[in-house]
Amino acid sequence: MITINDIAKEAGVSIGTIDRVIHNRGGVSKKTEAKVNAIIKKHDFKINVIASSLASNKKFEIATLIPEFDSKNTFWKSPMMGISKAKEDIEKFGVKVNSYTFNQFEVSSYVSQFKKIIASKPDAVIFTPLFGTETQLLAEALDNKKIPYIFLNVNLDGFDNMSFIGQDSYMSGVLAGKLMHLSINDDASIAIMQTRINVDNNHAIYNRISGFDDYFTDNNISINRTKVTIFNLDDTDELKEKLHDMFNANPTIKGIFVPSSRVFSFANCIDNSKIKDLALIGFDGTEQNIKCLEDGRVSFLISQKPFKEGYESIKLMVDYLIEKKRPVSKIYSPIEILTKENVKFSMELK
Amino acid sequence: MITINDIAKEAGVSIGTIDRVIHNRGGVSKKTEAKVNAIIKKHDFKINVIASSLASNKKFEIATLIPEFDSKNTFWKSPMMGISKAKEDIEKFGVKVNSYTFNQFEVSSYVSQFKKIIASKPDAVIFTPLFGTETQLLAEALDNKKIPYIFLNVNLDGFDNMSFIGQDSYMSGVLAGKLMHLSINDDASIAIMQTRINVDNNHAIYNRISGFDDYFTDNNISINRTKVTIFNLDDTDELKEKLHDMFNANPTIKGIFVPSSRVFSFANCIDNSKIKDLALIGFDGTEQNIKCLEDGRVSFLISQKPFKEGYESIKLMVDYLIEKKRPVSKIYSPIEILTKENVKFSMELK
DNA sequence: GTTAACTTCGTGTGCGTACACGCAAATGTA
DNA sequence: TACATTTGCGTGTACGCACACGAAGTTAAC
Numbered sequence: 001m002i003t004i005n006d007i008a009k010e011a012g013v014s015i016g017t018i019d020r021v022i023h024n025r026g027g028v029s030k031k032t033e034a035k036v037n038a039i040i041k042k043h044d045f046k047i048n049v050i051a052s053s054l055a056s057n058k059k060f061e062i063a064t065l066i067p068e069f070d071s072k073n074t075f076w077k078s079p080m081m082g083i084s085k086a087k088e089d090i091e092k093f094g095v096k097v098n099s100y101t102f103n104q105f106e107v108s109s110y111v112s113q114f115k116k117i118i119a120s121k122p123d124a125v126i127f128t129p130l131f132g133t134e135t136q137l138l139a140e141a142l143d144n145k146k147i148p149y150i151f152l153n154v155n156l157d158g159f160d161n162m163s164f165i166g167q168d169s170y171m172s173g174v175l176a177g178k179l180m181h182l183s184i185n186d187d188a189s190i191a192i193m194q195t196r197i198n199v200d201n202n203h204a205i206y207n208r209i210s211g212f213d214d215y216f217t218d219n220n221i222s223i224n225r226t227k228v229t230i231f232n233l234d235d236t237d238e239l240k241e242k243l244h245d246m247f248n249a250n251p252t253i254k255g256i257f258v259p260s261s262r263v264f265s266f267a268n269c270i271d272n273s274k275i276k277d278l279a280l281i282g283f284d285g286t287e288q289n290i291k292c293l294e295d296g297r298v299s300f301l302i303s304q305k306p307f308k309e310g311y312e313s314i315k316l317m318v319d320y321l322i323e324k325k326r327p328v329s330k331i332y333s334p335i336e337i338l339t340k341e342n343v344k345f346s347m348e349l350k
Numbered sequence: 351m352i353t354i355n356d357i358a359k360e361a362g363v364s365i366g367t368i369d370r371v372i373h374n375r376g377g378v379s380k381k382t383e384a385k386v387n388a389i390i391k392k393h394d395f396k397i398n399v400i401a402s403s404l405a406s407n408k409k410f411e412i413a414t415l416i417p418e419f420d421s422k423n424t425f426w427k428s429p430m431m432g433i434s435k436a437k438e439d440i441e442k443f444g445v446k447v448n449s450y451t452f453n454q455f456e457v458s459s460y461v462s463q464f465k466k467i468i469a470s471k472p473d474a475v476i477f478t479p480l481f482g483t484e485t486q487l488l489a490e491a492l493d494n495k496k497i498p499y500i501f502l503n504v505n506l507d508g509f510d511n512m513s514f515i516g517q518d519s520y521m522s523g524v525l526a527g528k529l530m531h532l533s534i535n536d537d538a539s540i541a542i543m544q545t546r547i548n549v550d551n552n553h554a555i556y557n558r559i560s561g562f563d564d565y566f567t568d569n570n571i572s573i574n575r576t577k578v579t580i581f582n583l584d585d586t587d588e589l590k591e592k593l594h595d596m597f598n599a600n601p602t603i604k605g606i607f608v609p610s611s612r613v614f615s616f617a618n619c620i621d622n623s624k625i626k627d628l629a630l631i632g633f634d635g636t637e638q639n640i641k642c643l644e645d646g647r648v649s650f651l652i653s654q655k656p657f658k659e660g661y662e663s664i665k666l667m668v669d670y671l672i673e674k675k676r677p678v679s680k681i682y683s684p685i686e687i688l689t690k691e692n693v694k695f696s697m698e699l700k
Numbered sequence: 701g702t703t704a705a706c707t708t709c710g711t712g713t714g715c716g717t718a719c720a721c722g723c724a725a726a727t728g729t730a
Numbered sequence: 731t732a733c734a735t736t737t738g739c740g741t742g743t744a745c746g747c748a749c750a751c752g753a754a755g756t757t758a759a760c
Contacts, residue, residue, distance in 0.1 A: 022748090178689065337686075337687040398714090
């Protein structure tokens, strides 16, 4: 393995000069440059990434901004954990990650956090552009400063974002439709549970419902589907009552589709005797959901590996910052089907 | 980020001593060691892999031995690609990977390749212990030389292997059973396609069939299941004839379970008009299988991410060689369900 | 001869690694 | 007891390889 030193000797110049040639930093005569390049080519010299990253003590800062999570809305916990994991992994490369969160129900919190980020002069930003209009303005600030940014989980068109990482929510809805179709008889009917606007990750939810609906429409399956709206998922009494009314009004309901990560809330409000005959399908392998899956109260969970999304978004950005590798513009996470049988193997390897 | 130097200062000793503590090289008094360890723990010091691998100009060599693949038996292609990818990734850490393959139908090829590996004096070996008796002898040689090894894809008990990475084939069979059950009516019947012994990855196949069977038995589902044996999958004529006979003999067959990666062979030998009403379930997201999935001739594929298995086995070993991190003794890959809807998102991120 | 503009050199830096060596206490020997 | 030898514990530092910047050398221009 040839080193910069060997080249310097062979070319009869110092390693400083070699370094300038390699990095095109100028200040080298045409003659010397040609000579050095010839030697580099001759020996197929490749820069030693290890030594390089040790020497170039460049310190990058990446800022991340995603919605906060709490014990009820745990959706954003996984991406955050992925970000944290990536943070550890890349620390050794001298890249710092500063994580910010915002309240997804308050535009003002989004804006103010974003402004903080811009003020911190990061080298790159990874964020969830939940609010279109405001993002317009904020992204412009990043564009002006030539700060690269990646959209995480929510995609908006017409922006200069380097990439988008997230799920194809529509397709995951279609898949949910298929699984539901397999799980119930054709003469049964289905309830689609909706929550009030501004729910956790509501952008995706809308698409999931479309996909779910379209599966039945496109395949000419005439299973009856009812949309039921719940106002407060944390109000167990309301939920139980609503469900009770629902089953009374429509006793043929055998499938319940919950297009959010809250399927466990429903599972916990249905009697054990009744739930046996029901197919519940929901999203995201959160702790509570997995519990329901394991004891058979939920049939399928669809997960988009949100941990990995968070993790990869950082890794991608680091690859860009350090090695100038531009990622592709859209990266879809896998749409994973979780069942009782495979769930315990579904956590990330390692 | 805390360095070895900071620790030395804080402990009031030299960095040499810190190094000895970190690597357990002895020659440090209990007192000093405790003190240093406390500081290491306090600051959560992690060795800087970059600097470490630069300094220790050690060149590790990992040998891998897995079955060869060809255009028909493509199962082993993915692990090999995972190995190749990992190879690239770790090259910069001064770790070399030498890949060997053997003919899975010839014990002698396994043994001779293994002997080559031992002769090459590798620092670690990753291999598929397909033949038990022979492995006994060969693994002993590794034990004697204190060369660590990981089992890939096939697990054998009673060995000193550092870890096993592979799938829980039994459970993937159970899952296949569940999906099959969902896909057909209770009055239909199922054909389980067996191939002659010595088929690609036959170890797993046996377990898959057990799992599949047990799903029905354990859940008291009385769907009729027939086992059909095919001698040569590459003989299209034999296959077509067998299938034809089978459907004649048992017209209620609506589900076909192929416990290997060869489900595409079956799909390609069934008329388009007939296949519409059939549920075909197979294993592994090989190119040909995915094609069948996409055009609807196969309902489900179950995949254990063999690429990732290959990739992770190397990474795990590198972590051990460089950082002395011992992996857990058994690592199961996810049992992934592939459908028409999610298959295009299932390739690895990046 | 002075200045400015180019080129190139030399070296400290990043962070561990590993080995040579120093020093003191413990043990051995006569 | 007096001295030598062995152990045990630590120190100091030369690497590994590229990076980056101040300083010095060279050339050309006026």
